Amino acid sequence: MAIPSPRRIARMTLPLRGAGAIVVVMSGAGCAVDRAEIAKAGHVPVIADYAAPADIADDPWAPYIAEAASRFDVPETWIREVMQRESGGRHRAVSRAGAIGLMQLMPGTWRELRGRYRLGSDPFLPRDNILAGTAYIREMYDRFGAPGFLAAYNAGPGAFARALAGRHRLPPETQRFVAAIAPRIEGIAPASGAVPTAHAALQGAIAGSPRPARPVLSADQTRPAPPPPAAETFAGGFRLVSAARAATLSVSLAAAPPAEAADPAPAVSPSGGWAIQVGAFRTLEPARSAIEQARAAAPDLLASARPATPNVETAHGRFVRARLTGLSPEAAVAACRRVVRQGQACFAVAPAARS
Incomplete structure (x- = not known):
């Protein structure tokens, strides 16, 4: 298949709705092939040009990076x-998969983030x-x-969570x-402090090895803290x-039980005052997710x-806690075990420890 010339590509563009950017629009069979061949030949879809905000030639986006880092x-x-x-x-970068711009965001991810953070x-x-x-x-x-x-940024949070759970290997x-x-x-x-990561689980996900029985936090990644009350x-x-304490921990991968040990569902008991917490986030939407x-x-x-998403003020700013409440102690502990096996953080919270 002949590769369209840059002039022909320019004729195949339409403006994005409500924006000055222009992207290549192709229709009919063989669309993916055309895009792949154009990318292979080094052609980039024609889009609107933007003036860089900085005068430094080798660091043109510095003001925007500083703004985003602070925000x-x-x-x-x-x-x-x-x-x-x-x-x-x-x-102007556009990947073969359709990822867009400097940070290579997929269109669906862009739409979610645009609405969540009120972007253009x-x-x-x-x-x-x-x-x-x-x-x-x-x-x-x-x-x-x-x-x-x-890994989550590049492969997607769902794919990375499945890899952490040992279900598949991350893409090369x-x-x-x-x-x-x-x-x-x-x-x-970040200025608010480092979040510990279970390196054994991460390395297993990347290498494609079976899920480790007990992911262990490396000593140099844990911050000293007084033991929590009760x-x-x-x-x-x-x-x-x-x-x-739970509010200040945005993520902590708790140690998982051995892979061989099955978790039978606890006997049904009346709902109680226990809860599980599966994260503390800057905004409401990630907490709900x-x-x-x-x-x-x-x-x-x-x-x-x-579900409960209470706000809490900490020394590092406001967080939205993601909780599921009304559980018996047996259900809370058993649920956390399953949640952690899927690569998600989880704490069981007793009634006396809740606020």
Whole structure:
């Protein structure tokens, strides 16, 4: 199939609704082939040009990166590394899969982030693309810690959660993505503090090895903290924590029980005052998503649980806690075991520890 010339490509463009950007529009059979061949030949869809905000030739998007880093408490180094790996700093970049702009956001992800953070209508606009990509980094970090957020950003949170659970291996592209960036951001964390990550689980997901029986936090990633009041430890590594401490932990992958040990559903008991917490997020939407993901992991135990998304003020700002309430102690502990096996954070919270 002949590759269209740049002039012909320019004639095949239509303006995006409500925006000055222009993208290639192709119809009929063989559309994917045409796009792939154009990309292989080095042609990029013609879109509107944007003036860079900075005078520094080798750092044209610095003001937008600084704004995004401040707004979402994400280190500038993380943004730069992801951007460089994803698009090479080219604001016109469009991948074969359809990812857009500097941060290479998929159209569906862009639409969600645009609405959630009240961004403009043009996904190629560098400022909005950087803001959206940085918000996505923050959301993935809140769920998976570092460097897990890299895998979730590249492969998608669902794919990474399934990989953490040992269901499949991450794509080679994602493996290369993490391997290229992780060493360059080691030791760099948001101003609000580092979130511990279960490295054994992450390495198993990337390498495709069976799920480790007990993911262990590396010693240099845990921050010293006083023991929570009235803490009680259960078999399987689940811990009851106070609401104050749980609010400051945006993500913590609790130690999972051995893979061989089955979790029989506890005997049905009246609903109680216990709860599980599956994250603390900057905004409401990720909290709701985390609740639904947890409910799907243990539908028989959490079908009648009540969702709760209370706000809490901490020294690091306001967080929205994602909780399922009205559980018996047996159901709370058993549900957390299943949720963690799906790669999601989970704490069982006793009535005395709730606020």
